[in-house]
Amino acid sequence: MLRSMYSGVSGMRGFQAKLDVIGNNIANVNTFGFKGSRIAFKDLLSQTTSGVTAPVEGESGGVNGKQIGLGVAIAGIDVIHTPGSAMTTNYPLDMRIDGDGFFAVKAASDQDEPYLTRAGNFSLDSKGQLVNADGLFVCDNDGGIITIPTDAQAFSVGANGKITIVEADGNTTTTDAGIAVTRVVNPAGLEKIGGNLYRNTLNASDPEDPELKLDGVPGTGGLGSIITGALEMSNVDLTSEFTEMIVAQRGFQSNARIITTSDEILQEVVNLKR
Structure with a gap:
C-alpha cells in the first residue's frame, strides 16, 4: 500500500x-x-x-x-x-528561413559566439544597424554587424541574404557579406535562454568542431533561403x-x-x- x-x-x-x-x-x-x-x-x-527459475527437463517448467x-x-x-507556418506581413525587414538554419544575433559586437533564433522580426536602429526586437545585432557572414546607410534611398534582401542598397546618388551596390544563416547538427540540443533565443551547446554542434559557422550562403549547402516580408509563426x-x-x-x-x-x-x- x-x-x-x-x-x-x-x-x-x-x-x-x-x-x-x-x-x-x-x-x-x-x-x-x-x-x-x-x-x-x-x-x-x-x-x-520472486526471482526467475529455469525449466528443468522432465521435471518442471520455468517460472517468470x-x-x-x-x-x-x-x-x-x-x-x-519542425517549421512553423508562414505569415505574410509585406514588411521588408520581416524575414523567415525557408528550410533549416537559424539567424545569428549578438548582444555586443565583440561577443564570442552569437545566439540563435528563428524569429525574424527585425528593424533598423537610429544608426542603421539591423537589430531584433530586443536590440540584439543581426550578424552577417563574417560575424559582423549589418548596417544600412541612413541616407540610402532603398534596400532589399535577397534569398541568399545579400543586401542590395540604392544609394542617395541612385547607384546600386550589393554587400559582399549578407545576413548569416547557420545550423547545428542537433537542434534539440540547443539551450533555450528566453527572448526567442538559443545558446549553442556541446550536444548541439559537432564535439570535434563546436564553433558555429556563419560563412554559409542561405539557400545552399542545406541552409534554408531567406524570405522577406514574412515571419515564421509558432509550430x-x-x-x-x-x-x-x-x-x-x-x-x-x-x-x-x-x-x-x-x-x-x-x-x-x-x-x-x-
Missing part, C-alpha cells in the same frame, strides 16, 4: 510537469519562431518479490519473476524543431495541446485517486484493532 502511494505521488509529479510543458506551449502559440516541447516518461526501478513497479519519472523534455498545434491537456488532467486525477484509495485501505487496517 505504501508502494502504491509513492507511485501515485510520482505520477502526480510527472503529470504536473506535463501540464507545465503544455501550458508553456499554449502560452507561446503566437510567439514568432517558437518551437514547442514535449515530455516523455519512463518507469522507475521495480522491486523483485514477479516484480512490482515503483512509479514513474521524466525521461526527457524535447524541443520539436504549436492547439488541437494536439488541448488533447494532451485532457490526458494529463485525467492522469493527474487518477494518480490522486490511487493515493486516496491507499489511504482508505490503510485506515481500514488501523481500524482492525478497534
Whole structure:
C-alpha cells in the first residue's frame, strides 16, 4: 500500500510537469519562431518479490519473476524543431528561413559566439544597424554587424541574404557579406535562454568542431533561403495541446485517486484493532 502511494505521488509529479510543458506551449502559440516541447516518461526501478527459475527437463517448467513497479519519472523534455507556418506581413525587414538554419544575433559586437533564433522580426536602429526586437545585432557572414546607410534611398534582401542598397546618388551596390544563416547538427540540443533565443551547446554542434559557422550562403549547402516580408509563426498545434491537456488532467486525477484509495485501505487496517 505504501508502494502504491509513492507511485501515485510520482505520477502526480510527472503529470504536473506535463501540464507545465503544455501550458508553456499554449502560452507561446503566437510567439514568432517558437518551437514547442514535449515530455516523455519512463518507469522507475521495480522491486523483485520472486526471482526467475529455469525449466528443468522432465521435471518442471520455468517460472517468470514477479516484480512490482515503483512509479514513474521524466525521461526527457524535447524541443520539436519542425517549421512553423508562414505569415505574410509585406514588411521588408520581416524575414523567415525557408528550410533549416537559424539567424545569428549578438548582444555586443565583440561577443564570442552569437545566439540563435528563428524569429525574424527585425528593424533598423537610429544608426542603421539591423537589430531584433530586443536590440540584439543581426550578424552577417563574417560575424559582423549589418548596417544600412541612413541616407540610402532603398534596400532589399535577397534569398541568399545579400543586401542590395540604392544609394542617395541612385547607384546600386550589393554587400559582399549578407545576413548569416547557420545550423547545428542537433537542434534539440540547443539551450533555450528566453527572448526567442538559443545558446549553442556541446550536444548541439559537432564535439570535434563546436564553433558555429556563419560563412554559409542561405539557400545552399542545406541552409534554408531567406524570405522577406514574412515571419515564421509558432509550430504549436492547439488541437494536439488541448488533447494532451485532457490526458494529463485525467492522469493527474487518477494518480490522486490511487493515493486516496491507499489511504482508505490503510485506515481500514488501523481500524482492525478497534
